[in-house]
Amino acid sequence: MPASMIGIATPQAMVNDGRVVMSDPDFEARRKAVQEYVKPDDPLSWDVAWKKGVTPWDDGIVEPSLMEVIEESGIAFPRKGKVLVPGCGAGYEAFWLAKRGLKATGMDISETAIEAANRERNKYPQEIVDNSQFLKVNFFDIKDISDEERYDLAIDHRQVSHTKARIHCGRELNISIHRFFVAIPPSLRNDWGRQMAAFLKPGGYLINIIFPIVPPVEGGPPYTVRSDHYDGPLGENFEKIYDEVPTKSSPTHEGKERVQVWRRK
Numbered sequence: 001m002p003a004s005m006i007g008i009a010t011p012q013a014m015v016n017d018g019r020v021v022m023s024d025p026d027f028e029a030r031r032k033a034v035q036e037y038v039k040p041d042d043p044l045s046w047d048v049a050w051k052k053g054v055t056p057w058d059d060g061i062v063e064p065s066l067m068e069v070i071e072e073s074g075i076a077f078p079r080k081g082k083v084l085v086p087g088c089g090a091g092y093e094a095f096w097l098a099k100r101g102l103k104a105t106g107m108d109i110s111e112t113a114i115e116a117a118n119r120e121r122n123k124y125p126q127e128i129v130d131n132s133q134f135l136k137v138n139f140f141d142i143k144d145i146s147d148e149e150r151y152d153l154a155i156d157h158r159q160v161s162h163t164k165a166r167i168h169c170g171r172e173l174n175i176s177i178h179r180f181f182v183a184i185p186p187s188l189r190n191d192w193g194r195q196m197a198a199f200l201k202p203g204g205y206l207i208n209i210i211f212p213i214v215p216p217v218e219g220g221p222p223y224t225v226r227s228d229h230y231d232g233p234l235g236e237n238f239e240k241i242y243d244e245v246p247t248k249s250s251p252t253h254e255g256k257e258r259v260q261v262w263r264r265k
């Protein structure tokens with residue numbers, strides 16, 4: 001049976017700007033650890049991994065590649081407005097964006113992740129507290145995002161304790177923070193693209209931190225990802241304006257990362 005059929009990475013592949021990347025045994029071990037708890041057909045199983053403390057994605061930092069694209073790419077991202085961070089985990093990027101003056105909403109299906117984000121939130125000055133909020137919700141379950149609610153969103157979902165929560169969500173700058181797209185089964189990628197289109201107002205931005213770009217593997221999470229995997233889900237409603245290998249990456253991301261920016265049509 002080929003290695004790829006049993007979930008082992010092939011030893012090398014040309015994955016990033018023509019460079020050949022070798023498979024990384026440490027990365028494979030972390031991937032296997034996650035897969036022990038996170039089941040593709042049960043998104044709530046993410047909470048099991050969080051509860052077990054199996055969160056190898058959690059570097060405790062804002063990825064340098066995200067800071068680079070926002071601060072140095074020359075793209076005129078809004079300085080004010082609302083930012084959505086789906087699959088936010090412990091919320092590092094949401095806090096960083098809140099510090100920059102944006103109204104950040106982090107969403108995560110894991111109660112434990114949201115608790116961790118809220119614990120962090122309590123440590124921040126009032127301004128950051130006011131600019132950030134975290135919701136335990138399945139990203140795909142949020143429906144009926146109407147134009148009339150451009151800067152707020154009504155949520156009716158059993159995982160949110162109240163039936164209608166007004167949240168300062170998405171619509172101006174939307175960050176699909178790293179490792180959310182790769183965390184969802186590929187069969188949901190078109191739904192992911194539709195959901196992003198629903199969240200963003202025309203002219204809004206979507207930033208994709210694409211990681212880990214490693215030799216192809218069967219299964220996930222994380223699932224195999226390439227820059228062109230975003231073209232189908234986003235092509236109809238977004239225009240791609242940026243697709244680069246970052247010059248600044250954290251040590252775990254180096255050589256395995258790209259950054260894209262898409263603008264909502």
Ligand SMILES: C[S@@+](CC[C@H](N)C(=O)[O-])C[C@H]1O[C@@H](n2cnc3c(N)ncnc32)[C@H](O)[C@@H]1O
Pocket residue numbers: 043046047057058059086087088089090107108109110113137138139140177178179180183184
């Ligand atoms: C690989 S982790 C990345 C966390 C964080 N973005 C980071 O990079 O540190 C993926 C996150 O997405 C969350 N998640 C997975 N499926 C989700 C869904 N359908 N809706 C909301 N969150 C989801 C998981 O609970 C997990 O915290």
